[in-house]
Amino acid sequence: MKKILSVIVALALIFGTNVCTMASTKPTPTPTKVIIGGRLILTKLCIVHVTFVKSDALYNNAYGLFAPSKKALGYGHSTKEGTDFILGSFKAGTELIFYIKNDLNQRWFSGDGSSNADKVIHASYRQVSNSKWYLGFEDTYNGGDKDYNDVELYVWTSTINSAYILPPGCTPRPTPKPTKWKIDIR
Numbered sequence: 033m034k035k036i037l038s039v040i041v042a043l044a045l046i047f048g049t050n051v052c053t054m055a056s057t058k059p060t061p062t063p064t065k066v067i068i069g070g071r072l073i074l075t076k077l078c079i080v081h082v083t084f085v086k087s088d089a090l091y092n093n094a095y096g097l098f099a100p101s102k103k104a105l106g107y108g109h110s111t112k113e114g115t116d117f118i119l120g121s122f123k124a125g126t127e128l129i130f131y132i133k134n135d136l137n138q139r140w141f142s143g144d145g146s147s148n149a150d151k152v153i154h155a156s157y158r159q160v161s162n163s164k165w166y167l168g169f170e171d172t173y174n175g176g177d178k179d180y181n182d183v184e185l186y187v188w189t190s191t192i193n194s195a196y197i198l199p200p201g202c203t204p205r206p207t208p209k210p211t212k213w214k215i216d217i218r
């Protein structure tokens with residue numbers, strides 16, 4: 033029994049390590065893995081955009097950026113598909129946190145669910161290319177039907193390999209130090 037337990041623990045450790053290690057590898061060209069409860073972390077200074085994909089929901093959800101700055105972007109039922117928003121320029125190490133707010137005034141955040149009132153995950157990420165990530169939200173208390181298509185967005189950046197999805201429970205990579213320029217005055 034003890035042996036079986038230690039094998040299970042070892043497997044869990046290996047599996048756990050792999051899940052987090054995957055997040056720390058460089059983005060690959062055509063990844064399609066959906067990471068429910070993932071967090072989007074920038075690895076370099078870049079300009080971030082959001083493109084509204086669509087909303088398949090009864091609620092007319094408001095959506096926007098919550099952190100590092102607050103920016104209301106629109107509503108699921110009235111934003112034209114393909115509308116692009118420029119969020120601004122953010123530095124390396126920034127975690128972008130997005131939200132939706134449903135018709136009952138319940139607000140849900142991207143990430144691992146710890147900031148949500150029901151403590152349930154309400155968003156999933158998927159990497160689309162080396163500069164574009166799909167973000168889908170679930171708008172109902174307790175996570176609803178978990179298809180994450182109540183508000184669908186693309187988050188994209190002006191430069192490649194500028195962000196990665198951190199799976200829930202994993203520690204962010206160390207933030208790369210900005211390049212230091214030495215001015216040689218003689």
Ligand SMILES: [Ca+2]
Pocket residue numbers: 170171176177178179180181182
């Ligand atoms: Ca749903």
